[in-house]
Amino acid sequence: TQLLEQxxxxxxxxxxxxxxxxxxxxxxxSSLQWYRQEPGEGPVLLVTVVTGGEVxxxxxxxxxxxxxxxxxxxxxxxxxxxxxxxxxxAGAILTGGGNKLTFGTxxxxxxxx
Amino acid sequence: NAGVMQNPRHLVRRRGxxxxxxxxxxxxxxxxxxxxxxxxxxxxxMVYLQKENIIDESGMPKERFSAEFPKEGPSILRIQQVVxxxxxxxxxxxxxxxxxxxxxxxxxxxxxxxx
Numbered sequence: 001t002q003l004l005e006q007x008x009x010x011x012x013x014x015x016x017x018x019x020x021x022x023x024x025x026x027x028x029x030s031s032l033q034w035y036r037q038e039p040g041e042g043p044v045l046l047v048t049v050v051t052g053g054e055v056x057x058x059x060x061x062x063x064x065x066x067x068x069x070x071x072x073x074x075x076x077x078x079x080x081x082x083x084x085x086x087x088x089x090a091g092a093i094l095t096g097g098g099n100k101l102t103f104g105t106x107x108x109x110x111x112x113x
Numbered sequence: 114n115a116g117v118m119q120n121p122r123h124l125v126r127r128r129g130x131x132x133x134x135x136x137x138x139x140x141x142x143x144x145x146x147x148x149x150x151x152x153x154x155x156x157x158x159m160v161y162l163q164k165e166n167i168i169d170e171s172g173m174p175k176e177r178f179s180a181e182f183p184k185e186g187p188s189i190l191r192i193q194q195v196v197x198x199x200x201x202x203x204x205x206x207x208x209x210x211x212x213x214x215x216x217x218x219x220x221x222x223x224x225x226x227x228x
Binding site for chain 1: 117123144145146148155156157158161169174204205208211212214215216217218219220221222224
């Protein structure tokens with residue numbers, strides 16, 4: 001069973017601060033996806049990383065996939081209240097049975113004015 | 114997640130009734146995944162289907178739960194004789210043919226409440 005541990009579980013910061021969320025596992029994944037979920041809605045895909053060491057930037061968000069493809073991080077620069085939400089990492093292992101996702105435990109982020 | 118449709122958005126059932134959850138994948142997607150999010154828990158994989166085939170049902174409870182994805186129409190997740198422990202948010206995701214960079218896009222979910 002693959003497990004993905006996210007840290008921190010909760011994070012409350014002021015607008016303008018920087019933060020990093022970590023996603024760690026002992027398993028190797030074919031790819032790793034980051035999602036953001038609002039209350040009452042489904043997860044919205046932010047990014048997919050595939051190659052060990054890969055770094056992707058999405059405006060103020062920077063995503064990195066670990067060299068061994070077991071861990072990932074999400075860094076947000078100058079956080080804004082609109083960044084508030086539940087951030088989920090999800091690892092996929094590509095097999096003949098598709099690429100079902102194993103989700104992390106989630107990081108609940110709150111950005112206050 | 115634009116394009117993946119789920120209905121109903123909210124479903125209330127009494128213990129012992131049946132629940133039917135529907136999912137229409139994004140246009141051009143023929144692969145559907147169902148996930149369940151229990152209160153205070155993370156999203157857990159249930160089943161993966163292609164048109165007319167169940168490919169991986171390793172996450173499905175052994176009893177009362179079934180899923181289908183017919184040639185025509187939406188994918189259906191069916192829960193028979195619901196119990197209170199079935200109360201959860203059920204999400205469907207769809208994708209193109211699985212590949213290393215294949216992405217899954219989620220619907221808004223169906224929130225099932227069992228009274």
